[in-house]
Amino acid sequence: MNVAPSSGEARFDLDGPVATVTLCRPQVLNAQTPALWADLRAFGRSLPGDVRVVIVRGEGRAFSAGLDTSAATTMLGGIAASEDADARIAGFQEAFSWLRQPSLISVAAVHGHAIGAGFQLALACDFRVLAADGLFSMAEIKLGLVPDLGGTKRLVELVGYARALELCVTGRRVAADEASAIGLANIVVPRDELDSAARDLAAAVLEGSRDAVIEIKALLSQAAAHTFGQQEAAERAAQLRRIRSLAGLEE
Structure with missing residues (x-):
């Protein structure tokens, strides 16, 4: 099933439990606009409940070169003069944040440039499958x-404070080998194997119990903020829910 967004800047495909988001402005390296973000936000809000995995990818030579510079001046000027500037930025953030929702596992299939907003879109996903030609850069500083x-x-969760600060304040590019070494990429594959590697990862996720996957994601996402005692209590509660469910004793 194909879902056509109003902007024409992305394509949404639904195939049972897998949804695929494809950025489709290859002529500008999939540069992003507020119209695209509105479509991403709307798709996230309307996602069918049986979807378990979302794959995000880009057409052409790059995943995404970041904010479309032709739209940036108008957008930033509008925000600066707006009385609801905070709400407008919050709306942009929602275009990315739905990829982190507890019931989903999201996979970014990244090739070529993933710069600025493109890098942040990849970071919004749970997993990053990176082609050997992939490049990350947090270029907002520019x-x-x-x-x-x-x-x-x-970014801090993945690479630590000092390295995250360095990447953000310099905007330097991180190639695939470094991305793998510092934890930004789960897998690095040849460019022609990128889509199949993302699909294989999605299939591996789907082999597990949906409820168990949801519980595991919740446990890991809160682990850094917990003491050992708090995390052990959370593990006990999650495990009891699973045991009771498997025994047919759900409340």
């Missing part, structure tokens, strides 16, 4: 801006 699409927290 425009005198900060990353504001949810990428800072995930």
